[in-house]
Amino acid sequence: MADLAEKLSPLHELAMPRSGSDKVILSERLCDSLVQVQAWPDSVGEVEKQIKQTRGKRNVMPTGPGRWLIDDQSEGLEEKLRKKIGAELGAVTGLTHARVVVSISGEKATWVLASGIALDFDVTAFPIGTTQMSHHHEIGLTIYRVGENSFDLYVFTSLVRSFWHWIEKASAEIGYSVI
Numbered sequence: 221m222a223d224l225a226e227k228l229s230p231l232h233e234l235a236m237p238r239s240g241s242d243k244v245i246l247s248e249r250l251c252d253s254l255v256q257v258q259a260w261p262d263s264v265g266e267v268e269k270q271i272k273q274t275r276g277k278r279n280v281m282p283t284g285p286g287r288w289l290i291d292d293q294s295e296g297l298e299e300k301l302r303k304k305i306g307a308e309l310g311a312v313t314g315l316t317h318a319r320v321v322v323s324i325s326g327e328k329a330t331w332v333l334a335s336g337i338a339l340d341f342d343v344t345a346f347p348i349g350t351t352q353m354s355h356h357h358e359i360g361l362t363i364y365r366v367g368e369n370s371f372d373l374y375v376f377t378s379l380v381r382s383f384w385h386w387i388e389k390a391s392a393e394i395g396y397s398v399i
Contacts, residue, residue, distance in 0.1 A: 229320060230380050241395025243328040246387060249321045253278075253297035254374075259286035259310040270304040279372070281351035281364050286310070289351075289362055289374065291321070319362075320380040322387065325370035332390045333371065337361065343368055359383050 227250050229235070235248045253276075259267035264286040271280060271288060278292040290297065298314040305312055324332065330341040336356050339346065343365075346352055352363045359382065362374040375383045388396070 230377055231320065231384055234381065234384050235398055238398050240397040242326055242397060243394050244324065244326040244332055244391040244396035245329075245399055246391065246396055247323045247399045248380075248384070249323070251291055251316050251319060251321060252295050253290075253292040254315045254319055255290045255292070255298045255301055256283070256313045256315055257288045257290065257301060257305065257310055258313075259305075260308075261286065263309040267305055267310050270301070270309070274300050274304060279364055281362060283351065283353060283362060289315070291364075291372075291374075318377055319374045320377055322373045322375055322380065322383065323366075323371065324373070324387065324391075325367070326396075327369055328391075328394050329369045329371060331394070332387065333363075335390050336386060337363075339363070356383060356386060 229248060229250055231248045235246070257267060257271060267286070271290065274297070276292045276294055276297060278290055278297070281289045283289050298312060301312045334341050337354050339352055339354050346365055348365050348367055350365055354361050354363060359379045360376060364372045364374070366372055
């Protein structure tokens with residue numbers, strides 16, 4: 221039996237490591253398990269409970285009423301949640317191959333993001349550990365604030381190359397590195 225093909229990022233030739241300034245540090249990663257969960261209106265509390273009880277190292281990002289985007293660092297989250305939630309409580313949709321995570325950090329990260337994304341990136345308006353939905357031109361973004369100057373941006377796989385070109389161009393003004 222043939223082995224499954226290795227995951228290949230749409231940014232594999234663009235996001236090559238290179239040294240530069242540490243004012244902005246860019247990187248990209250493919251998700252191991254990325255799942256959207258939508259609870260039915262009368263089951264939001266139960267679905268939240270099931271999500272919390274499912275073990276793993278993950279970011280649980282609210283993206284709407286009774287809706288979460290969950291990024292787990294191990295494979296198999298979709299199947300686990302399907303068993304726990306089932307069709308009676310909500311819908312579980314696997315998005316592992318539909319998004320790429322572009323990470324940005326460094327003392328000028330918020331400056332770069334604010335130059336092209338219409339959000340208030342001040343830590344009091346967008347606290348650590350919270351999620352915001354936005355866009356850069358027509359590219360939809362789910363933005364998770366990891367730290368004071370650190371963000372994970374979940375970008376549609378089909379549009380991530382265009383987004384990467386923009387974020388590199390915006391970062392070039394002050395200097396950046398890719399890790």
